[in-house]
Amino acid sequence: MTSPITRVQPASTGHPAYSQTFPCEPSTAETGRKLVREALGVWHLDDLADVAALITSELIANAVRHTTCRSIRLIVSRPSATRVHVGVVDRAPSRLPVLCRAGDVDESGRGLLLIDGIADRWGYDLRGPHRRPWGKEVWAELLTRGEE
Template sequence: MTSLSTSVQAGSSVGHPAYSRTFPCEPSTAEIGRKLVSDALGIWHLDNLVDPATLIISELVANAVRHTPCHSIRLVVGRPTGTRVRVGVVDRAPSCLPVLGPATGDDESGRGLLLIDAVADRWGYDLCGSGRRPWGKEVWAELRVEGDG
């Protein structure tokens, strides 16, 4: 299993910590992502956000696996501000943008972004690299930190 103390690079984002690491773009990475998110939130004493944040990272990984041709993805957990936690997946498929669409009762898939939209405070994507020739994108979702985090 991934451990923040030994395997994850720490950085900073607006004065707040961030954790990220690159993994294979495959379904088993969702479990690693849940552990990464859970560990980071535990370090920040935000255990109340573990359930929604692990659901979000699972869905973001599943979307990358299903909708991109990428061999690897970068999982990111950060605190862009003191009142927000951001969970994201970076891939090298800037033309495969997420689209929130309706899912019917008979659909066996296609509900990932609907779940994220329902659970997250907000979500979106950012293109990575030059505006003219982006090399990838980050699909992210944010959760609001209640009280002092």
């Protein structure tokens, strides 16, 4: 069961400005989309809401599908006045994201391609000690118009 929506507190920039842990299950995508939209609304960046919500869905879907983690952490931040960062942290550092082309009849496998096409940049960062990471964050960033 996903947790109730928690109000996002305004923050102009900083890392993380918002984060919450959720069960690693498909229903988390809906809650995640709502929370990302609320954060963007607080920052007056509603024009990015649809794209950021789609990115959130894909990042959560990938964590659900490709890891055996019991929980994931959604992070929404503004590392600068011109960037919004959306990331999903899981505890599967050995399951790194790979950008690949799905076949015409494949029913899945297009999530990272979609993110690659709509985000200004995306990637992943391992979490924990260099030799023994405990997890990873797969993230995407969108550029704003620099408005506060």
